[in-house]
Amino acid sequence: MELHVKKNASNTSQAHANRARMLISCPDGPGIVAAVSHFLHQHGANIVQSDQYTMDPEGGMFFMRVEFDLPDLQQRLPELEREFAAIATKFSMQWNIFDVNRKKKLAIFVSKEDHCLVELLWQWQAGDLDADIAMVVSNHPDMKEYVESFGIPYHHIPVTPDTKQEAEKRQLEVVGSDIDVIILARYMQIISPFFIEHYRNRIINIHHSFLPAFVGGKPYAQAYERGVKLIGATAHYVTEVLDGGPIIEQDVQRVSHRDDVGELKRIGRTIERVVLARAVKWHIEDRILVHENKTVVFNG
Numbered sequence: 001m002e003l004h005v006k007k008n009a010s011n012t013s014q015a016h017a018n019r020a021r022m023l024i025s026c027p028d029g030p031g032i033v034a035a036v037s038h039f040l041h042q043h044g045a046n047i048v049q050s051d052q053y054t055m056d057p058e059g060g061m062f063f064m065r066v067e068f069d070l071p072d073l074q075q076r077l078p079e080l081e082r083e084f085a086a087i088a089t090k091f092s093m094q095w096n097i098f099d100v101n102r103k104k105k106l107a108i109f110v111s112k113e114d115h116c117l118v119e120l121l122w123q124w125q126a127g128d129l130d131a132d133i134a135m136v137v138s139n140h141p142d143m144k145e146y147v148e149s150f151g152i153p154y155h156h157i158p159v160t161p162d163t164k165q166e167a168e169k170r171q172l173e174v175v176g177s178d179i180d181v182i183i184l185a186r187y188m189q190i191i192s193p194f195f196i197e198h199y200r201n202r203i204i205n206i207h208h209s210f211l212p213a214f215v216g217g218k219p220y221a222q223a224y225e226r227g228v229k230l231i232g233a234t235a236h237y238v239t240e241v242l243d244g245g246p247i248i249e250q251d252v253q254r255v256s257h258r259d260d261v262g263e264l265k266r267i268g269r270t271i272e273r274v275v276l277a278r279a280v281k282w283h284i285e286d287r288i289l290v291h292e293n294k295t296v297v298f299n300g
Contacts, residue, residue, distance in 0.1 A: 018073040019069050020069075021066065026062055033052060039083075065287065107183070108120060109184050111139055112142055138154070157170050159189055182202060204236070211228065211231075227257060231267060232253065
């Protein structure tokens, strides 16, 4: 069996040993940016990137992402969080501070289609996905050997209509509480509200996105019969509403009458793998803020 060794293409742990990211959402009002900047300055932090967005200057929501360097970050982070709480209370903030040096742990769920899984593994191996893939969970055994060749644990947990509840309990046991995000890389099972509640806004799904939309079986055949001119894909957080969660990323590609069903599928798979990889990358880089059923994505 061929062993795929992960390349150490990322120097995050060395270059950003004292870097943190802060995500903030709160009602808009004067003085928010000044208060955050002044607080970080007082504590000796150097802001290296700052992004802001307001939904409505008069009574809307305000969103902010700040990257900063702070000497001895890991030792000082608890104190920083404790003292920032006063500012957060003043502005009614929802907020988090993330240590960039702590790589997020990913669990990938997959069924039989492997294109999205392969893309994530390639990017991870190249160091372009700066995270730890802790495991792959599947309701089929098909990709066990391939995944384990990367040194990644593979958990085969069969799912049938009669065993779905027990299977989800087993999945929760395997995933545990230290996984930061679950990625549904063409995992062809509906996730129950019981499961979603454990990982709210931490489950990312990918699905085809046609204009117009086609529901039910064989969507590419339906699209071909209708002569669609655009096909695409949507990555979103999973909620109790099927394929109705906050959208993270989308993309489309123009097609024509010359493209048969097989070509539509090929193009669709390419879009799916790219869109999902972008969404995962933005999540692990703390670029996404969720408000109600929408996202604010600071991606550039």
